[in-house]
Amino acid sequence: MSMEAEGDFDLPLDKISLDLLDQSKSSVRNPKYVVLVSTGSFNPPTYMHLRMFELARDELNSRGFVVLCGYISPVNDAYKKKDLISAVHRVKMCQLACKSSSFIMVDSWEAKQSSYQRTLTVLSRVQGSLCKSGLINKGSLKVMLLCGSDLLESFGIPGVWISDQVRKICENFGVVSICREGKNIDDIIHNNEILHENKSNIFSVDEIIPNQISSTKVRECIKKELSIKYLTCDEVIDYIKDNHLYSNSHEHLPL
Numbered sequence: 001m002s003m004e005a006e007g008d009f010d011l012p013l014d015k016i017s018l019d020l021l022d023q024s025k026s027s028v029r030n031p032k033y034v035v036l037v038s039t040g041s042f043n044p045p046t047y048m049h050l051r052m053f054e055l056a057r058d059e060l061n062s063r064g065f066v067v068l069c070g071y072i073s074p075v076n077d078a079y080k081k082k083d084l085i086s087a088v089h090r091v092k093m094c095q096l097a098c099k100s101s102s103f104i105m106v107d108s109w110e111a112k113q114s115s116y117q118r119t120l121t122v123l124s125r126v127q128g129s130l131c132k133s134g135l136i137n138k139g140s141l142k143v144m145l146l147c148g149s150d151l152l153e154s155f156g157i158p159g160v161w162i163s164d165q166v167r168k169i170c171e172n173f174g175v176v177s178i179c180r181e182g183k184n185i186d187d188i189i190h191n192n193e194i195l196h197e198n199k200s201n202i203f204s205v206d207e208i209i210p211n212q213i214s215s216t217k218v219r220e221c222i223k224k225e226l227s228i229k230y231l232t233c234d235e236v237i238d239y240i241k242d243n244h245l246y247s248n249s250h251e252h253l254p255l
Contacts, residue, residue: 011129012105016069021135033136034060036070036176037126038146039110039119041081041215042090044240045072045097046232048213053104056146056176059205068136070146071107071126072098078116083219085245087111096235119145120165123173144174144203149183152202156192163194170198178205181212222246 021033036056042049049072057067074090075081087108094106109125110117127143130136152175155166169175179185185204189195195202213231221228223246228237240246 011071011107011109011126011133013130013133013135015101015103015105016135017103018135020066020068031066031140032064032142033140034065034067034142034144035126035130036067036144036146037073037107037123038070039073039122040075040147040151041079041084042072042074042094043081043084043215044090044218044232044236044245045094046213046215046218047230048211050097050101050104051211052146052148052178053101055178055205055207056203057103059203060176063203065142067103070101070104072104073107073109073122073126074111076111076113076116078114083246089239089243089245093236093239096239097233099235100233118162118165120169123169127173142174144176145169146176146178148178149180149185149188149204152177152185152195153183153188155195156188167194167198170194170201174201174203176203176205179207181207181210219246 036053038049038052040049053070057070060067072094074087074094075084077084077087091106091108091111098104098106107122107126110122123143123145127138127141130141130143131138154160177185185202189199189202218228218231221231222240225247228240
């Protein structure tokens with residue numbers, strides 16, 4: 001299987017609620033609409049990936065923002081991460097995982113490019129596509145990177161990120177970071193000059209119910225022929241089994 005040729009793929013808009021847009025315009029003087037974007041491997045997508053969107057939406061809504069939708073953007077195959085399977089499979093699994101969500105969609109543009117795409121490029125593309133759609137004007141729109149505190153911490157690791165792009169992400173877009181167990185987001189921000197300068201545009205969200213599900217642990221379970229039920233949705237489990245992903249013995253994968 002192969003991805004379609006590189007091109008300008010339309011951003012999905014089907015889960016953006018027009019009723020929500022109309023209600024907020026009539027009840028709030030200058031509504032600030034937020035669109036969440038999560039980038040990463042999603043290898044495979046888990047319930048934790050979806051849960052992050054729910055946590056972020058609750059936090060932002062409580063701050064007076066109107067969260068319109070969220071996008072999962074699976075990384076391109078050129079990322080060359082260990083154990084990374086084809087983007088064809090990862091995009092499909094993400095689409096299956098998002099079926100039950102009323103506001104999370106999959107943007108396959110990044111995955112379908114012929115080369116690795118930086119996060120700043122992905123955020124800019126989402127923002128441009130939404131403004132071009134005519135649904136929201138740029139002045140009312142805030143596209144934000146949704147991530148875990150481990151990714152936020154990686155902003156300060158030399159060679160991982162381009163400093164100028166980190167600055168643009170924090171200044172021009174913003175970050176919603178889900179606090180993972182053992183990480184202190186306040187310390188991460190304080191110890192990074194760029195993050196500290198833009199701390200008003202970085203929102204930390206605590207997990208009331210800690211969730212330690214990770215794609216790595218799911219893959220380990222599969223390789224050990226252990227059940228992964230309730231770690232990701234049944235449709236994703238079936239897809240993994242049907243396509244013999246992550247192991248050569250999926251005919252024995254417990255459901």
